[in-house]
Amino acid sequence: MAAVEQRCYNHGQGYANSKDAMHGPRYDSDKPNMITTVYVDPTSNTNCTTDSDDSVGADPRQRAARIVKSEKPFNAETPFSLLVDSFVTPADLFFVRNHLPFPEHTDASKHQLHVEVQNGKKKGTVTLNLDDLKKKFKPTTLTSAVQCAGNRRAEMSKFKKVEGIMWHGGAISNAKWTGVRLRDVLIAAGVDPNDDTIKHIHFEGADIDPESGNHFGVSIPYHKAMSPEVLIAYEMNGEPLSVEHGYPLRLVVPGVVGARQVKWLTTIRTSEEESPTQWQQKDYRAFSSAYNVGDNVDPASATAIQEGPVQSAFCMPAPGSTISAEATEIDVAGYAWSGGGRGIIRVEVSTDDGATWHLTELEQAPDQTLDDMWAWTLWRAKIPLSANKRRHELVCKATDRSYNTQPETPAGIYNKEGLLHNCWHRVTVDVK
Ligand code: MTE
Ligand code: MO
Incomplete structure (x- = not known):
């Protein structure tokens, strides 16, 4: 049994540098959804959850497998090694990004979703609960990745200082979501699909900023909101949503960054403008490389992020791994994704800093x-290694269906917020 106390109290540090990071629960590869080893003793953990609002839904056994970035609010990333264990990320390993304390726990039967529609001169609000959604609308299931716009920020910060949570590459996960189409709910609430006065749809969650009293909120463009892939989800991987991921209702906006996929969804509103919140107007805008941390930047100088750029990263080998001098090849694996539903057409790996490349197999x-x-x-390959090296430096890059590919370095994409970092991912393996 590994002690978990230190994990409960490692505010902001996680255990990325401790040996434990590589020894979380493992998944049997034949049965991707079964935890075969859980060596966390929940009885030793009672102090973890007593004084914190943020304990809701954050079972210490679940936290133990992830790298905790902050306790209040609760933020945690998935270790690289666990990300590629299954195509669909189990809910308890799925990364968590919260800006605010967890909302008061609500029973699904009491949770209300308000849909406020202004259509020309007509104005009205329709209130629905989970049962109404299930009864009145056709369910849809689709698999969609959620990636935080700050994923891989820690690497950009090595290039030049940036601000924000220092995510490595684990602020991304992939789940099978079930829910109803946002489009169907908007139309039932009175939206005319041909209305061209509606430009944006606003969303609010039940979580509240204790200082300002504001709810978490953002918006997406109307044309995206009316696209068939956008869901009001109530299930994740065939189970009711977990509290961490938005129980009982969350917005799923496939192809768009995580920030727009509002958890604990309470309010939907039509508008001619983008959401007025800080998360739409100020944060989640990647500023020009002309600006550095500390510069006073006009938020209007950048556009609110929606779709993200093409991304890939190694999950295997783990950073800091070693390999024997006799090895002639190495197993590599990782993930790739691109915004806007643009499929990945290839992922390539180089062992000579991009002079030559090897193709990988895609799942x-x-x-x-x-x-x-x-x-x-997900991608995998066996890559040949050249002899007589003391260290192998591997790099990977993905290409999407629009032939967008990743930049070699952060130099041209630097922004002081460390957003949308997608340069070639590198991992170093030492020869023993
Ligand atoms: N929804 C609410 N209500 N509050 C939040 O803080 N964070 C957003 C989004 N939805 C957030 C939210 C951000 S920035 C991300 S990256 C995703 O949730 C993360 O989803 P997850 O925690 O299920 O991984
Ligand atoms: Mo995010």
Whole structure:
């Protein structure tokens, strides 16, 4: 049994540098959804959850497998080694990004969703609960990755100082979501699909900023909101949503960054403008590389992020791994994803800093095409190694269906918030 106390109290530090990081629960590869080893003793953990609002839904056994970035609010990333264990990320390993304390726990039967529609001169609010959604609308299931716009920020910060949670590459996960189409709910609430006065749809969650009293909120463009892939989800991987991921209702916006996928969804509102919140107007805008941390920047100088760029990263080998001098090849694996449903057409790996490249084998959602690839791509290969090296430096890059590919370095994409970092991912393996 590994002691978990230190994990409960490692505010902001996680255990990325401790040996434990590589020894979380493992998944039997033949049975991807079964935890075969859980060596956390929940009885030793009672102090973890007493004084914190943020304990709701954060079972210490679940936390133990992830790298905790902050306790209040609760933020945690998935270790690289666990990300590629299964195509669909189990809910208890799925990364968590919260800006605010967990909301008061609500029973699904008491949770209300308000849909406020202004259609020309007509104005009205329709209130629905989970049962109404299930009874009145057709359910839809799709697999979609959620990636935080700050994923891989820690690497950008090595290039030049940036601000924000220092995510490595684990602020991304992939799940099978079930819910109803946002489009169907908007139309039932009175939206005319041909209305061109509606430009944006606003969303609010039940979580509240204790200082300002504001709810978490953002918006997406109207045309995206009316696209068939956007769901009000109530299930994740065939189970009711967990509290951490938005129970009882969350918005799923495939192809768009995590920030727009509002958890604990309470309010939907039509508008001619983007949401007025800080998360739409100020944060989640990647500023020009002309600006540095500390500069006073006009938020209007950048656009609110929606779709993200093409991304890939190694999950295997783990950073700091070693390999024997006799090895002639190495197993590599990782993930790739691109915004807007742009499918991944290839992922390549180089052992000579990009002079030559090797193709990898792709695993993709069988029911998605290159034009609606909301799920991530997992990739694997055996890559030949050249002899007489004391250290191997591997790099990977993905290309999407629009032939967008990743930049070699952070130099041209630097922004002081460390957002949308997608340069070639590198991992170093020492020869023993
Ligand atoms: N929804 C609410 N209500 N509050 C939040 O803080 N964070 C957003 C989004 N939805 C957030 C939210 C951000 S920035 C991300 S990256 C995703 O949730 C993360 O989803 P997850 O915690 O299920 O991984
Ligand atoms: Mo995020």
